[in-house]
Amino acid sequence: MAIPGRVLRRGRACQTLKPLISHDSQDSRPLWELREISKAFPGVQALDKVSLSLRQGQIHALLGENGSGKTTLAKCLAGAHQPDSGEMLLQGEPVVLDHPLDAVAHGVATIYQELSLVPALTVAENIFLGRPLTKAKTGLIDWEQMRRMTRVTLQELAIQMDPDAVVQSLSGAEQQLIEIAKAISLESSLVIMDEPTAALGLAETRRLHELIRRLTKRGKAILYISHRLDEVFQIADVITVLKDGLRIDTSPLAELDMSDVVQMMVGIDIEQHYPKEHNARSEVCLQVRDLVTENGVNGVSFDVHAGEVFGLGGMVGAGRTEIARALYGVDRLEGGTMQLFGKSVRFSAPTEAVAAGVGLVPENRKADGLFFNFEGPPNITISRLRTLLRGPFLSLVAERQAGREYVDRLRITPTSLERTVEFLSGGNQQKVVIARWLFSKAKLLILDEPTQGVDIGAKLEVYRVINELTEQGIGIILISSDYPELLAISDRIAIIRDGRILHVAPANELNEYKLLSIASGADASNGNGTLHM
Amino acid sequence: MESLARFFRSPIAGPLSALILAVIVVSLSTDRFFTAQNLANVSLQVSGVAIAAIGSTLVILTAGIDLSPGSLVALTASILAVLVKILGLPLPLGIVLALIMGAGLGAVNGGLVAYGRIPSFIATLATFSIFRGLAFLVTKGTPIFSISPNLDRLFYGRMAGIPLPVIYVAVLYSITFVFLKYTSPGRAIYAVGGNESAARLSGIQVKRIHLLVFVLAGLTAAIAGVLIAARLNSGSPNYGVAMELATIAAAVIGGASLAGGEGNIVSTLFGALTVAVVQNGLNLNAVPAAFQNITLGVIIVLAVGVDMWSGDVGRGLSRVFSFRRKESG
Numbered sequence: 001m002a003i004p005g006r007v008l009r010r011g012r013a014c015q016t017l018k019p020l021i022s023h024d025s026q027d028s029r030p031l032w033e034l035r036e037i038s039k040a041f042p043g044v045q046a047l048d049k050v051s052l053s054l055r056q057g058q059i060h061a062l063l064g065e066n067g068s069g070k071t072t073l074a075k076c077l078a079g080a081h082q083p084d085s086g087e088m089l090l091q092g093e094p095v096v097l098d099h100p101l102d103a104v105a106h107g108v109a110t111i112y113q114e115l116s117l118v119p120a121l122t123v124a125e126n127i128f129l130g131r132p133l134t135k136a137k138t139g140l141i142d143w144e145q146m147r148r149m150t151r152v153t154l155q156e157l158a159i160q161m162d163p164d165a166v167v168q169s170l171s172g173a174e175q176q177l178i179e180i181a182k183a184i185s186l187e188s189s190l191v192i193m194d195e196p197t198a199a200l201g202l203a204e205t206r207r208l209h210e211l212i213r214r215l216t217k218r219g220k221a222i223l224y225i226s227h228r229l230d231e232v233f234q235i236a237d238v239i240t241v242l243k244d245g246l247r248i249d250t251s252p253l254a255e256l257d258m259s260d261v262v263q264m265m266v267g268i269d270i271e272q273h274y275p276k277e278h279n280a281r282s283e284v285c286l287q288v289r290d291l292v293t294e295n296g297v298n299g300v301s302f303d304v305h306a307g308e309v310f311g312l313g314g315m316v317g318a319g320r321t322e323i324a325r326a327l328y329g330v331d332r333l334e335g336g337t338m339q340l341f342g343k344s345v346r347f348s349a350p351t352e353a354v355a356a357g358v359g360l361v362p363e364n365r366k367a368d369g370l371f372f373n374f375e376g377p378p379n380i381t382i383s384r385l386r387t388l389l390r391g392p393f394l395s396l397v398a399e400r401q402a403g404r405e406y407v408d409r410l411r412i413t414p415t416s417l418e419r420t421v422e423f424l425s426g427g428n429q430q431k432v433v434i435a436r437w438l439f440s441k442a443k444l445l446i447l448d449e450p451t452q453g454v455d456i457g458a459k460l461e462v463y464r465v466i467n468e469l470t471e472q473g474i475g476i477i478l479i480s481s482d483y484p485e486l487l488a489i490s491d492r493i494a495i496i497r498d499g500r501i502l503h504v505a506p507a508n509e510l511n512e513y514k515l516l517s518i519a520s521g522a523d524a525s526n527g528n529g530t531l532h533m
Numbered sequence: 534m535e536s537l538a539r540f541f542r543s544p545i546a547g548p549l550s551a552l553i554l555a556v557i558v559v560s561l562s563t564d565r566f567f568t569a570q571n572l573a574n575v576s577l578q579v580s581g582v583a584i585a586a587i588g589s590t591l592v593i594l595t596a597g598i599d600l601s602p603g604s605l606v607a608l609t610a611s612i613l614a615v616l617v618k619i620l621g622l623p624l625p626l627g628i629v630l631a632l633i634m635g636a637g638l639g640a641v642n643g644g645l646v647a648y649g650r651i652p653s654f655i656a657t658l659a660t661f662s663i664f665r666g667l668a669f670l671v672t673k674g675t676p677i678f679s680i681s682p683n684l685d686r687l688f689y690g691r692m693a694g695i696p697l698p699v700i701y702v703a704v705l706y707s708i709t710f711v712f713l714k715y716t717s718p719g720r721a722i723y724a725v726g727g728n729e730s731a732a733r734l735s736g737i738q739v740k741r742i743h744l745l746v747f748v749l750a751g752l753t754a755a756i757a758g759v760l761i762a763a764r765l766n767s768g769s770p771n772y773g774v775a776m777e778l779a780t781i782a783a784a785v786i787g788g789a790s791l792a793g794g795e796g797n798i799v800s801t802l803f804g805a806l807t808v809a810v811v812q813n814g815l816n817l818n819a820v821p822a823a824f825q826n827i828t829l830g831v832i833i834v835l836a837v838g839v840d841m842w843s844g845d846v847g848r849g850l851s852r853v854f855s856f857r858r859k860e861s862g
Binding site for chain 1: 620629711714715716717720721723724726727728730732733735736738794795837
């Protein structure tokens with residue numbers, strides 16, 4: 001059953017593949033075989049010798065926690081990342097994908113988590129983006145033909161949509177469906193779907209699943225990435241679990257049950273040192289009741305005590321960052337109340353939150369946190385310049401002193417005093433942002449993924465700083481996708497899903513298994529607090 | 534050697550070198566450059582552009598752009614002429630009203646940008662046209678001469694032997710230097726230009742900063758307008774044509790980044806002086822006006838181009854000098 005390997009040219013759809021024996025063709029050669037793929041990013045081994053076989057007509061689910069390497073693996077197959085080592089074979093022939101177009105030419109269609117549509121163009125234009133149909137005689141674009149083909153593709157997928165509709169006028173779910181239609185129209189043999197249902201409702205998810213089954217009947221291979229275990233168990237044929245860049249297991253669905261999978265995703269962690277101090281006081285720092293925003297916070301209530309680390313756990317997109325944005329005055333509140341140390345507050349802008357003593361260490365410190373045109377001290381003092389005023393003028397001497405004090409206290413590299421923060425390591429940059437809120441005497445600090453992309457040493461430093469903050473009675477809201485960290489550093493944890501708090505518990509009563517079960521929806525009781533294990 | 538190495542790293546190194554280079558080349562080309570009379574002329578000529586360039590620099594520091602100062606210069610001079618010559622207001626009151634109007638029209642620019650969320654290029658392109666139109670409207674399209682016998686003293690007068698415009702420039706640049714370096718709003722201007730999102734999340738009232746820089750840009754353009762009216766003792770809707778290009782050029786030659794957050798006011802002055810010296814040199818050598826425009830364009834490209842590569846050159850030079858120091862030490 002060998003199909004001779006062919007050198008495919010970039011930019012041309014792979015149309016040479018005939019359907020092999022589809023379905024239960026376990027013995028036939030896989031469509032794609034990945035052998036010992038490794039990929040490292042600064043500070044992280046994202047993939048460590050991961051092997052995987054994808055077969056025609058088969059839905060292969062890739063599972064793992066945030067940061068386990070799922071998306072990196074998908075991006076290697078999609079040509080967006082190049083593996084450091086390892087081999088990728090298409091029907092037995094080694095191929096190198098240097099560019100996403102290479103992958104497309106080899107029949108790989110990818111639907112990313114983030115949409116890749118051009119908002120100002122129509123549905124048809126987006127589906128034929130970069131490969132418009134032209135009239136043979138004139139070389140001009142054949143709009144009629146493009147519309148017709150788009151209509152056929154949409155009909156095939158049972159999608160009701162006008163090919164001439166402008167994409168930005170459509171809902172997120174509709175855009176997701178276009179993304180899928182686009183991938184399918186590419187005559188691909190492998191479709192990679194990274195969290196395809198993140199923006200979809202229940203009915204749309206069901207429709208997508210029907211669609212995926214239809215695709216497999218036509219002999220396509222599907223790589224399905226999701227953290228929604230309930231979904232994966234409805235649709236997958238084979239499940240592979242990744243953890244910390246390692247492949248933990250690959251098994252047919254029939255041989256697995258959900259709790260096995262959760263156990264594998266959690267794994268047994270290498271003992272890590274988390275220097276946690278418990279400084280929570282009885283005094284309530286922040287009281288939140290029935291918080292609602294347009295941006296996906298659906299009635300959230302909780303208290304944060306002075307000196308407490310209140311963790312928000314949940315999957316990417318569960319609504320944790322949205323809660324932070326609501327508290328900080330970035331997103332407008334549609335309902336709910338907030339009290340800061342017993343005083344009612346309502347912030348319509350971050351300025352007001354900062355003035356009231358709330359600080360935010362944003363998830364993306366480069367885009368939202370740091371001033372690359374400033375050295376360390378001006379970055380630290382920016383939120384409370386008035387303490388540097390001598391009369392109407394800023395005292396640069398006082399600023400330097402303050403800078404030196406916080407650089408010493410948080411063990412930030414002294415070069416930050418002389419050079420712009422662009423040149424600092426991720427850990428030092430993060431500490432500069434935290435120092436800003438120490439300097440501004442914040443009473444409540446929101447830390448959104450504070451250790452993302454920093455090395456182990458810098459992580460420990462961040463934990464040490466958190467202890468220092470809580471000792472002073474500062475309340476901390478910690479958002480982290482690193483569950484062991486979240487469990488170790490938080491005093492209490494709220495588990496968020498779909499913009500709601502499903503469960504609040506002291507951190508020592510939770511473990512990764514429970515956390516993940518509730519956050520991913522694998523827990524049948526759906527997080528009403530009665531877990532049976 | 535150490536101080537020399539530090540000089541090549543400092544942000545004023547490039548603009549100052551450009552100015553010195555321009556002075557050397559021009560003084561070699563003609564012996565009429567280094568005369569007291571000519572230098573006084575250059576300083577008078579540059580004063581209007583230099584003052585309006587303060588506003589352009591402030592706006593550019595916040596990653597915005599202001600295309601309207603040339604038109605605002607014409608409008609201010611015209612309004613001043615109408616207020617004093619036609620309506621008979623006392624000269625000091627007329628000047629104060631003209632300056633207030635300049636700041637107010639700057640606030641219109643700023644309001645459109647900050648609160649109307651119109652990109653500064655578009656908003657000021659619109660007011661560039663509107664202000665010029667208003668200038669024609671208030672003067673009925675003709676220049677108004679002999680505004681006041683006391684007006685031209687503001688331009689041609691001297692204090693302690695120094696021409697007044699030189700003093701205005703020195704004072705306004707000093708104030709701006711202190712404002713940018715030693716006040717909270719000055720710091721906030723750099724923060725907004727460096728990273729607007731981080732500035733907002735740090736509690737800075739970003740919209741107010743955008744409004745502020747346009748108000749100040751309107752005010753400095755109005756001062757330039759009054760100065761030009763004083764120079765000719767008349768107001769005309771044709772003043773300040775293409776002046777926005779000269780002020781932006783001064784800021785850019787001075788090393789201000791259009792991406793925002795980078796630049797300083799002293800360098801803008803060097804930028805304005807460089808342009809003035811080169812233009813003066815071309816005048817002295819009787820080069821036709823066409824080549825003067827072309828030369829200005831070439832200078833802008835060279836200044837920005839050199840800035841793009843100068844990272845490497847400047848670092849190289851500073852390395853050479855610090856290396857020698859180590860060797861000798």
